[in-house]
Amino acid sequence: MAFIYALPGAVAEGLIWGLMAIGVYLSYKVLDIADLTVDGSVCTGACVCAVLLARGAPVWLCVIAAFFAGALAGVITGLLHTALGIPSILAGILTQLMLYSVNLYILGGRSLVAINPRASKLLVHMSNNLRSIVAMGIFVTATIIALWLFFYTEIGLTLKSTGDNPDMSRAQSVNVKFSQVLGLAISNGIVALAGSMLAQYKGSANINDGRGAIVIGLAAIFIGLSVSLKIKPNFVVSLIGVVGGGIVYYIVYSFVILLGLKTDYLKMLSAIIVAVFLAVPYLKREYFTRQRELHPNDTNARIGGGENA
Amino acid sequence: MLKITNLQKTFNPGTVNAKTALDGIDLHLKNGDFVTVIGSNGAGKSTLLNAIAGVWKPDFGTIEIDGIDVTQMPEYRRAKFLGRVFQDPMKGTAPDMEIAENLAIAARRGTKRRFVWGVRKEERVRYKKLLATLELGLEDRLSSKVGLLSGGQRQAITLLMATLNRPKLLLLDEHTAALDPKTAPKVLELTDQIVHKNKLTTLMITHNMKDAIAHGNRLIMMHEGRIVVDISGDEKKKLTVEQLLNLFTQASGGAVDDEMVLS
Ligand SMILES: Nc1ncnc2c1ncn2[C@@H]1O[C@H](COP(=O)(O)OP(=O)(O)OP(=O)(O)O)[C@@H](O)[C@H]1O
Ligand SMILES: [Mg+2]
Numbered sequence: 001m002a003f004i005y006a007l008p009g010a011v012a013e014g015l016i017w018g019l020m021a022i023g024v025y026l027s028y029k030v031l032d033i034a035d036l037t038v039d040g041s042v043c044t045g046a047c048v049c050a051v052l053l054a055r056g057a058p059v060w061l062c063v064i065a066a067f068f069a070g071a072l073a074g075v076i077t078g079l080l081h082t083a084l085g086i087p088s089i090l091a092g093i094l095t096q097l098m099l100y101s102v103n104l105y106i107l108g109g110r111s112l113v114a115i116n117p118r119a120s121k122l123l124v125h126m127s128n129n130l131r132s133i134v135a136m137g138i139f140v141t142a143t144i145i146a147l148w149l150f151f152y153t154e155i156g157l158t159l160k161s162t163g164d165n166p167d168m169s170r171a172q173s174v175n176v177k178f179s180q181v182l183g184l185a186i187s188n189g190i191v192a193l194a195g196s197m198l199a200q201y202k203g204s205a206n207i208n209d210g211r212g213a214i215v216i217g218l219a220a221i222f223i224g225l226s227v228s229l230k231i232k233p234n235f236v237v238s239l240i241g242v243v244g245g246g247i248v249y250y251i252v253y254s255f256v257i258l259l260g261l262k263t264d265y266l267k268m269l270s271a272i273i274v275a276v277f278l279a280v281p282y283l284k285r286e287y288f289t290r291q292r293e294l295h296p297n298d299t300n301a302r303i304g305g306g307e308n309a
Numbered sequence: 310m311l312k313i314t315n316l317q318k319t320f321n322p323g324t325v326n327a328k329t330a331l332d333g334i335d336l337h338l339k340n341g342d343f344v345t346v347i348g349s350n351g352a353g354k355s356t357l358l359n360a361i362a363g364v365w366k367p368d369f370g371t372i373e374i375d376g377i378d379v380t381q382m383p384e385y386r387r388a389k390f391l392g393r394v395f396q397d398p399m400k401g402t403a404p405d406m407e408i409a410e411n412l413a414i415a416a417r418r419g420t421k422r423r424f425v426w427g428v429r430k431e432e433r434v435r436y437k438k439l440l441a442t443l444e445l446g447l448e449d450r451l452s453s454k455v456g457l458l459s460g461g462q463r464q465a466i467t468l469l470m471a472t473l474n475r476p477k478l479l480l481l482d483e484h485t486a487a488l489d490p491k492t493a494p495k496v497l498e499l500t501d502q503i504v505h506k507n508k509l510t511t512l513m514i515t516h517n518m519k520d521a522i523a524h525g526n527r528l529i530m531m532h533e534g535r536i537v538v539d540i541s542g543d544e545k546k547k548l549t550v551e552q553l554l555n556l557f558t559q560a561s562g563g564a565v566d567d568e569m570v571l572s
Contacts, residue, residue: 154413154422157406161414164403168411171362171401172470173388173418 002258008129010254011247015136016124016197017216018246021224022143023190024217025242030151031183032163036092037077038217040099041070041188042210045195047106050113050205053120063123063196070192071185073099078181088180103207111207115199122200132201139197143190144239151235159183191217215270220245222277310510311338311361311478316370318356318534330356331367332534338478338510345521346514347553348531349561354514355396357531358480361512363387375477389419392471392509394464394484401467404456408447408466411455412436415470439469443499461492465499472503479504481513485520497524518550532560 020042027035045066052062073095080091107113117125123139124132150156161169162179169176191213199205221242228241253266318331330353338344346354360367361374363384371380374390395401402411413428413436433451441448443465447458455463464484471479481500485493501524504511515521521528528545530538530553537560540548 152427153424154417154427155424157410157414157427158422160406160410161403164405165400167395167400168403169414170385171388171391171393172414173385173420174414174422175385 003255006254006258007251008133009126010250012124012126012129012132012136013198013201014247014250015133015140015243016194016201016246017250018220018243019136019140019143019197020191020194020213021217021220021242021246022140022147022239023187023194024214025221025239026147026187026190027184028218028221029238030160030163031180031187033081033088033180033184034092034214035074035077035184035187036089036214037073037095037099037184037188038092038191039210039213040096040103041073041192042195042198042213043103043205043207044069044073044099044106045192046199046205046209047103047113047207048192049196049199050115051106051108053115053122053200054113056120059121059123059200063193066196067189067193070195071189073192074184074186074188075181077188078184081184082177082180100207107205107207112204114204117203124197124201125203126201136197139193140243144236144243147239148236155182212267212270215267215274216246216249218274219270219277220249222274223248226277310340310342310375311336311512312371312373313337313361314371314373316357316360316372317368318360318365319368322368329534331360334370334534334536336529336536338512341508341510342527343504343509343511343525344513344527344529345525346512346529346531347516347518347521347557349557352531353534354531355482356534358393358482358512358514361478362391362393362480390477392476392479394467394471394479394481396483396486398460398464398467398487401470402455402463405454407452408440408455408458409433409436409451411466412439412470412473415473418474418476439473440466443469459492461488461496464488464492464496468496468500468503472507472509475507475509477510479509479511479513481511483514483516486516500524518553522548522550522553530557530560 020038024035024038027033027038048066048069049062052065053059057065076098077088077091077095080086080094081088086094104111115122117127123135126132151160158169158174159179159182161172161174162176162183166176169179195210198209222245224241224243224245225238227244228237231237231241249270256266256269257263313334313336316331316334317329320326320328320330332353334357346357348354359365361372363379363382366381371378373379374387377390379387379390393401403414406414409428409432413432416432436451437448440451445462445465447462447466455466458466464487468484484500485496488496497520500513503509511525513525522545526545527541528538528548529536529540538556
């Protein structure tokens with residue numbers, strides 16, 4: 001019974017994390033970059049939103065500002081990677097660390113800034129889950145449609161090709177570095193936007209918001225794709241799957257909480273889920289398939305063997 | 310057309326692994342030249358093509374394409390002038406994208422990508438016609454993911470992509486080496502057709518000496534980072550595999566390469 005009561009909240013929060021997971025999908029799946037900036041940019045989105053709301057800004061402005069703050073964080077990671085040659089995973093970690101200071105600064109040195117749901121008109125709040133679900137549903141749908149259209153444009157196609165095959169992209173005069181920076185900006189923009197929704201929903205921004213967000217995002221992606229790829233392996237269905245994955249994740253999360261597990265231990269659960277999903281393809285390859293033997297098939301006159309480029 | 314002057318490249322300089330891959334290359338190609346490049350493993354053939362393509366910058370020397378000094382130009386900007394097909398059929402196409410999308414990206418090589426529709430309707434018609442010329446049954450699969458195709462099909466598409474937007478120079482690095490014995494000659498023939506139809510200036514690396522003789526109007530042989538043989542015109546037409554092997558033996562200092570295989 002308690003579970004049924006918790007369900008709408010789980011769905012609402014799941015949609016928020018699902019939106020964030022779309023951002024993670026862009027970096028991890030489309031650009032093929034494991035971007036750890038997101039742990040920081042979720043929080044940046046939350047902080048920007050809470051602080052602006054506290055100053056009386058209208059909520060739409062707060063959300064847009066959150067998006068651009070996140071996008072800026074993505075640009076920093078992108079530049080660390082492309083202009084300074086830092087491996088992408090480290091670039092993300094560095095930005096994430098920078099963001100901790102930035103977020104503290106935004107919060108004015110406090111570790112928590114509360115949002116008064118009566119003082120400002122919020123898009124989502126846990127006091128009204130139905131409304132939150134509808135609002136998030138609209139946001140998620142709009143994001144998916146916007147991305148779907150974007151990836152049909154010339155620029156969108158080069159973003160896809162950059163992640164899919166950077167060698168081919170460069171050979172076709174695609175500025176791979178620019179694509180990566182742009183992609184990371186969009187990705188973190190969406191992540192921070194989700195962060196701003198999270199702050200509204202919970203009624204506060206906390207300096208610890210977003211810790212482990214990358215793992216939640218990946219869990220949502222893996223859960224979602226394990227279903228959606230079987231239905232139809234295209235972009236929109238994948239994104240819908242990813243959002244679904246976020247919702248499933250949060251339903252499981254609330255269920256486990258109801259069973260009495262402390263939320264602190266849930267991070268362990270998330271990490272294990274993701275580790276399993278990451279390991280399965282490798283284990284399959286390594287232990288359940290046999291390598292085909294190579295056979296020589298050259299009959300022409302040759303100088304050398306020509307095995308490598 | 311292409312003018313390479315005293316090009317030098319040493320990998321891992323100053324270490325025990327230092328390797329001089331290009332040791333002062335001078336090469337001058339005229340418009341419409343189709344040059345085949347041979348040489349043993351490690352001779353520096355791929356390194357030469359990579360230098361032209363701008364994968365990295367040379368230590369010394371200059372590269373000019375059509376009077377433009379491209380030596381310092383980044384790879385993606387130089388791509389405006391170049392069509393490239395790699396030895397690895399996986400390298401030239403984006404597997405997770407549709408055939409039409411791959412072609413559309415190639416059709417915009419050298420242009421600024423904009424915020425407009427990436428594959429227009431009329432393009433699809435054009436691509437369909439072009440794919441039909443390959444005679445691989447790909448004309449009805451514009452929306453298929455390239456990753457689903459065979460190596461030969463992918464290589465044929467890469468060739469199409471490399472020449473869709475007429476390049477000033479076509480670079481082929483053993484582009485048929487990874488294909489099976491039936492597919493390889495087909496792709497090679499296709500190459501010949503495309504090169505002749507568009508009068509493309511071409512550099513083609515091959516390990517197959519018969520192919521090296523049969524195609525193109527000029528042949529160069531590389532050894533230890535240098536061009537050691539350069540034959541063109543009638544002399545090249547009359548060349549035989551034996552003569553080429555002899556030239557190779559002389560050039561490489563007498564010893565016949567262990568890996569040399571004759572059928
Ligand atoms: N990126 C690199 N880093 C270090 N060494 C390299 C690199 N690329 C090439 N080399 C070295 O430079 C030399 C020339 O290599 P290259 O690939 O140009 O030979 P190749 O003539 O194309 O040979 P193959 O017929 O085997 O393809 C080789 O000794 C190779 O090991
Ligand atoms: Mg090579």
